[in-house]
Amino acid sequence: MVFKMIELYTSDKPKVLIIDDEKDQVELLCLQLEDEYLPIPAYSGKEAIELVKAKLPDLILLDLMLPENDGYEICSTLKSDPEYRFIPIIIISRFFEKTNKMKATRCGADDFIHKPINRFELKTRIKSLIRIKKNYEALQESENRYKQLFNNSPAVTLLIDPVDYLIADANEPACAYYGYTYAEMTAKKITDISIYSRERNRKISQQVFSEKKGHFYSCHKLASGEIRHVEMYINTINIRGRELFFTNVYDVTASKKIERELTESEEKFKQVVELSIDGIIIGANSGKIVDCNEAACRIFGYGKEEMLELNVDNILREDFMQSIPEIITTGKAVSENKTIESINKRKDGTFFTAEIATRTFKLGDEDRLIVYVRDITERKKAERDLKSSEENFRALVNNTLDGIIILNFEGEVIAANAAVGKMFNVELEKITGTNIAKYLAPESVPVAIRDQINVLNNQGGYLSVYKAISSMGEHFWIEGLGTKIIYQNQPANIVVIRDITVRKKAEEALINAKTAAEVANRTKSEFLTNMSHELKTPLNSIIGFSDLLKEEIAGPLNEKQSRYVQFISSSGKNLLEIINDILDLSKAESGEEDLNVEKFSVDESINKVISVVLPQAQEKNIILNYQSENRTLWITADEGKFRQIMENLLSNAIKFTPAGGSIDVTLKQEGLLVTIEVKDTGIGIPEDSFEKIFKPFIQIDSSLSRNFEGTGLGLTLVKKYVEMHGGNIYVESKIGEGSSFRFELPVTRKRTVEPVLKVLE
Template sequence: MSCSGTVFDINSRIKSKESIRYKLEIEEVLLEISNMFIAPANLEKDIDVALEKIGMLCGAGRSYIFLIRENGTIFDNTHEWCAEGVEPEKNNLQNVLCEECPWWMEKLSNDEVIHIPDVSALPPEAAMEKEVLGKQGIKSLIVLPLYVSGMLAGFMGLDNVVNTGNWGKDDVSILRIAVNLMGMGIQRKRAEKAIHVGEEIYRSMFKNAANLILFVDKKGVIVECNSRVEELLGYRQDELIGRPIKNLIFSDCLKKLKEASDEIERRGFSFNKEYRIFRKDGRPVDVNVNSSGLKDENGHQIQTIFIVEDITERKKAEKLIKESESRYSFLFQNNRAVIMLLDPETGNILDANSAACVYYGYPREKMLSLNIADINILPKEQILEGLEQEKSRDINHFYFIHRLSNGVLRDVERYSYPILMDGKKLLFAIVSDITDNRKMQSELMKAKMEAELASKTKSEFLASMSHELRTPLNSIIGFSDMLLTQNFGPLNDKQLRYVSNISMSGNHLLKLINDILDLSKVEAGKMELKVEEFSVSDLISEVKALLTPLASKKDIQILSTVDKELTTIRADRMKFRQILYNLVDNAIKFTPKDGYVIVEARIEEDQAKIVVRDTGVGISEAEAKKVFQPFTQLENSEYGEQKGTGLGLSLVKKFVEMHAGKIWVESEFEEGSKFIFTIPLNPAN
């Protein structure tokens, strides 16, 4: 028994069937994509579906679309499909600068397909792209340019994040067709959007236009108008439609309407025709009309559009301007001030009033032929440079030396203002002669310097007389105090009273002299600070102890609060004590019986802040302004004039400022007063 048979190689048949099946799949996908983008209902969704089908058909790990923004410098990942297990990158690829991918963008701009079988093998010129792709884990990819309206609008790409590999010619062809279909869909959607936006803009412009818009047919009848008609003419829209336009126009303006109609027939438009038309109530309205013809597809005029602008107010304004110009001319020429009109570009004097001609000594014809450089003694280049700068400022103020026609030089003050005349910016200049004022100021300055020198000499003299003035007084006070002890024999009542008056008057005089001498030392610059570290709380307690007897006479309590953080301060202890003593003593004087004087001390930033507050009736605004002036005493009608030198608060201010501090007063009527001063915790010296 024997067997015979034939062996067939079916591999080629299998490959052929697979190729046919793949081509059928391609045709099916392309047909479906083509149908989607012929008239896309939902463009965004259609693009996502197309990317999925293309990605699956080509075996990609990721397919995507990037669109370039209108500025051409940034692109965004707008659509993305990812195979199962592949991480999406869309959110990470927004606002990408084109300059970050120069090699990539150059190829797309040249309509090249970017086919990268192996990202690791990219050339050196694609180093930036290689880094970006590497971060995303991309092994291979293919990218095709996407065109909209013939312009590069972005690109479509497919990635492989698992293996490297090539895309065949069939894949490239599929992608070419697909990306072109998408571009057509995007283009159609943008066109539809532009048309819709255009229609909306037109409707909005017609409805909300500031001017009245009328559509008039060939017979001169109004067929449509916007809502502005009610405001301008008093008609409702339905009342005006159907009326002949000539019925709205004054009879003496109908000739212009005929001229406009002829112009539209001849060249298609007629601009700036002024008419007077009737309102519904019969009142006239001045209008300016621009009109143009509307034609059908055969070029035949079917309607005329009239854009009507209300110029009633403008007409009134023009009349007022003419009257204003007349008044300006009168005021300019008859003004007693010296006034000129200058050209800032050339320096020429374009106009000058009578006062200017008299002041400079030129007849009007000669004056108008001069340049400002003929009057101002500065170099012409410097003058013109200054005039050019003056044009951009609202007001200019200068001091110059001007030469009169007789050669005499005068000091002048000049104000200039830029004004617009006939579309050109000019300078309106007012000149004042200040020669005599300058001489007076010079003499006053000399007198001031002499007075300051005399004051300084006085201060230096008083500062140097400290010992000579205090020594006799100390003797008087010392011996009178010894007599009061009666250790050298008894005194009768009259003698005791006289000696007591001597002691009190001597102490008062000594305080006055001390204040004057201290103030003189400060003004003469001979007062020095002896900076040391001391406890703020202890010093406040010391001042309270000194002034408590004085306060007790009026049943006034002296209270104090010190911030725990404010322990010590570096300052001149004696001057700080005198500052505080004077402020508390002053507060006691102006606080009624059973009142309070409160001292508060705290840290504020890098400074010690001390507040001395009383429960008096307060200080008026006028007194508060002069309270720190020397030889000024606080007055109050309720408590009468207080005794004192009038130098205490002035010295306080000087001592605070010597510490680089500040002092001020806050007061309200019947709310008492607060004297506040701040001193740095650690002075620079």
Template structure:
């Protein structure tokens, strides 16, 4: 046998040597050497760049003719197999593939041209290549490989695909699977067809071999600055853009049948080929050849991405054809081995092992199936409600029988884990129970056992005698039960140890196996769920019992509806509230619906709908329901969803029903009382308004004529006459003040008194009041002082009301202070409030009189104060004004020692008081209220153009003849012509006919009141621009503002104020308007600016964007420009830059009005180009107008210079 084996091996080696010799001789005898170059269908560059190489080789080896032919991969593989191809020029990946499949061998590595512009590395050639991954330079969303998922890729499909495969390895190593993570992958034949689709945005990312981009750049086809390289890499002086590792480049390799001597001569010739011989016209062309490089990185790359020889199947027939002689020898050896006894025995042995393994697997599977079946049976015992204890006993029997144990049991700890008891036990036949002996055992007597259980460890004792010394207590009790081996697992619920389950063996020691462990582990988990559910059910039953006791003892009816069965259940109190016996009530909603009051059915249905569909799943309704006696009673019903299905559908709703009949009766009583009180208040208000009119109308005439007489217009008066006329005017004004106080008090009580907060200096207001009150103090030689800490205090409050508070307190102090006394005002700024004290040296107030100080129409009841006139309303108004400012006022005084009236109000009163708006729905709600005791009101007319003559015409609309006479005298004396209208209808006709310079208008007139007249004047085209000055007994300045009056005066007529207002009108009518361009993207801001500036006589031009603003600035030549900075597309900074470029707009004054928080550099830029910067929401109207006027002055001064 040994001799035969040696003979076979010797024959085999002879066969191998003989076949190699035949091949070598065949190659040596040929006079043509064929070199195949790998190309694609349309990609022939690898072939063309070798032009001239065949001639060079022929010159070096003249005895041969070299022929270079282009081949695709299949043709090249067939040519190698058939012996028609002697050498191949291929890319590295194809070389690795053909080396594995066809046995080719490398003889040289190609070097390629790297001519590059001066800004690249100066190098002539390289033998390495890589792949470049690129996108458009402006794709800020693509910075690294991770950003490319979901994007579209365009890849060059050369025969080798080296650009794609090298890049694919990088993606794969970054956990990106191109086939699933890319949005799409398309291929192009020509590498130069990849770039432009990516630059045009047709694809997101392109992949090319390194050097292609540089070659296209050199040809002027692309600009490299338009591209961004993703995952860019740098390798020493490698000159090309690259995103991957570098790999050795293209190779020339010999076929297996090419002789070694020829391949060596070709290799030497190529390595010595001069640079000039190659076709080196550009980047990527052959520059020469170098010694073979290490291609193991290429092998690793293809292995990592499962490409090349690691993916494609080898053609069996081609392999057989190529290796037929070799395989014949192998076949001979296989035949000998196949008939050997050793091989047969080996197969038999293997078969026996497989049968044994199969039997063991089947036994294991059967065992697992038995365990699963047992656990399934045990689980089913606890699926349905029933006796849990019995189910536990039966489950222990199943576990013990399955594991073949002597005993199976469950221990449960008490609530504090202080004791444990054997609650359930099963024993096999012949084994005594230990359950009764194992009750209420102290847990701390078994420290070793408890430590294991608390740490969630299994107790696996195969032999009790081997327990450690620290388990002596456990050993003792186990030996008492004749236990030899034990297996125990703890039972936890929500992280708390509640017990343990175990198996005992009493007949001998036992090795517990993995099946025992798994079975007991599953059972302990099941017991945890069972015991948890039992505890929850116990707690639920206790809660239900407690709740039932509470509900039965409460005064509320409870109900529950099963929506699936449409069935209502309720308690007895529910039936009592409705007024029926329990058995008389239907158990569905339809019965309830029939007994609900018809007017309340929709409410009840809506409540049910809210319960079922609302996000809070709650609903509530109050409705009337009819009882058995036919009477309706009020109930409140509230419910919510208490149970849902697995799909989220409501299954049960529950709620409570409460009898609210008594509450509803009380509410009805309160409502009736409220209506009675409101009616009484309305009647009082109407009475006060009527009395005010009836009293103030004659007072207007009395004071007016007295003032005319005092001016001696119709002749001089002697001293006595002057004194009498003065007394008439003084008494009239005193009476008018009293009436005004009463009206103010009625407004406060009716809640119609509103505040108009504004920022002002307290010192200025005190000086104004002091100038008015000083004459009263001088008459009694009273010293009047003001002290402030600090010297300047600014508050946000109603300035008019603040001055009225100070005036009333000062006049009161002067009134009750004797001659040569003193009155002092002390003002102190506190943390968030200001404290004002008015202190006098007067008669003081007794303790019993202090409580009556702030009561209306009440004076201190003593003979000493009866000499002082007054109504007692002043301090009442003061108290109400202070409280409206969220402040407080109090008095410190002793009889005979003077008094101190002290009040505190917040420094910053939020402007949250309700603004009174008329109920009319068609009146123009626009205008502004200025500072001061008198309210100046302006309309939104775009300009006032009247024919001015020496005597401007004023139309007086007044139904009272005495008031007509006073107004006529006042206006004629000032140089105005006057026409009268006795009613509203006549006023409208004369306004259209005469188109007067101005109209004075009374409000309270018969048939058509002044408001309707004003409304119609502003609606008519011919009269809308006529300024209207209201002169009325009614003090409703706010309405005048809203309805577009120019000014407002309260009778008696303020002659000087009226004439000043008309003079202001004259100035406005002759004013040369200033054009103001407002640029803002907020419509509300544009409307506000238009209203604010138009009323001051400015011509307003608006633009809602930066682009529109630039256009209007160039075409309308505004005098002033108001600009917002924060606008879309073209912001305020861009507008400024553009306007500064044009000669006609460069000098336009600019006021920036913005809500933007400016940075330092932004402030610096604005300081150079704008006149003023104002913050939106901070400045007031007067501040803004002052700013514009300052800009006008600066502009006018610049023009003069």
């Protein structure tokens, strides 16, 4: 036994832990295995767990039936421990039902052997499982070495699957750099991090597969959303039969930024030089031109290659060259810049005026001369033109009839033209320096102050009327147009003023005339109203008694008497209709008539009006058609006024439509408006008379022999009633083809709507 124990600790044979409470079975198994393995006996679950911790066996033979802990519990305990879960376990039992095997498998058992045990089968299975364990341990050791190298590398390192771009692994520096946990990192694809397109990633994969390595620049997005420039070194690596991209990532944002800034700086300098309107010439110590921009070529009229064949003194005037001899002849730097105005000669022999400045600078170890040339020919011309323009402007300002005043922030006059002195009857010198309020009536001063504040606070210009006072104390009216300007480098208010006294008097006369006309119109309306009421009383008697005579209540009449009585009754009724129209118009014009607003069916109301006028249409054999797009439409309006509108329009259409013609009435709803159109095939209306037909007591045919009777009030009342409802009326017509009257009313009346008459072309 001592020998056996020494062998246990010194042998290189694989260790097999045998767990069984039957000592004979354990001893038998030890004898069967000791030639190739080191058997370790255990007779209880507790003893077995302690031996596993102490001996770390290569394999365990485990009987299911144990006194304290059964084999299922021991198997589950060992397989749930990360340190021991890779030790193979073979379950030994006399009875192996399907349920036992399933339970043992769930507990983690690797294999099963029935009792009695076949020695050859047992060794074969042990050998196979131990070989698998050894291979796994070797793989684990290899992976551990790889993990140590992978995770301890200071570089950001990723393993990327080139097929689906999934990040298969990432070391700790990678997780820290990108700002993700390991689980988050390995759940992402490289395309989730790279801001470049999937197509570019595909091309990178193809190149790496082809060359087995790669070096690329990219831009990666961190968890914080920050975009970083990175440099990627990629090699292919085969792990468990999978070819992955072993990728080292280096942040080059700082260097990229420096590179970009340098490039931008160079580009800006190049753009400044090339886009400069000034010519820039760089000369060597010898005076030879070594570089120049396009502006220099354009100014002197040479091509770039021609300019580079010249010396600086070939293109600059001799008098200029004499002022800076040391620069060209000796190459010595001057202590100050020199700007000289000079007349120079172009390649084609023409001359131009230029400003020329020079300075020296070092390029490496060599001194260079830089010459700035600005063509000021146009500026010289502009200066001459400006001087001429100023003289013209001054003559214009001093001879204009309108006054021109420039006010400072406090309202003081800092400049004025001659017309101002003449307007206020003051010498121009005395106006300058005084406050404008001195020349305004007290009631106009607040208006002028408000305008002054608004214009200087950038609230826009103004056009106001003020009451002014001349030096003689005479009051007159002026109109001032003010605008903000910059005068002598300070904000100022330039005001153009005009004497409008004559216009104000004309306006007052016009207002007085308008007031008088309104009074006269009201007097007329009142007179017509009173007269109409006075006329209606005798007219009612005339109509009433004529109707009695016509009905022969007072006795029989002969044929001639009946005809005369009929004339009296008809004329009286026509006269009464005229008087009623005049009364309605007077009420509408004076604003005495109110609307009786109620909700009613438009379709029913139109049908009632049609039934009233239909006999007149049938008498002339006129076809009257009515079409409604919404027969259930109800509106809120004065139904009486609505019917009168329809009756007047239909009566007019019947009156002016020849026999055999037609009249179409159309009803439709457009949004919040109801639209009714009355269209006939009548005689038509001249286009220049569209506005006249809505004026009272006016008819298109006003001659004594006109063909159609009437007062000319029907359409006037139609327009008034439509406008009272907040609606609009439109007319279109052609001579000989007919007329169309279309009016719109709101479905729900709004009193704020402004009525408008529109003529359709």
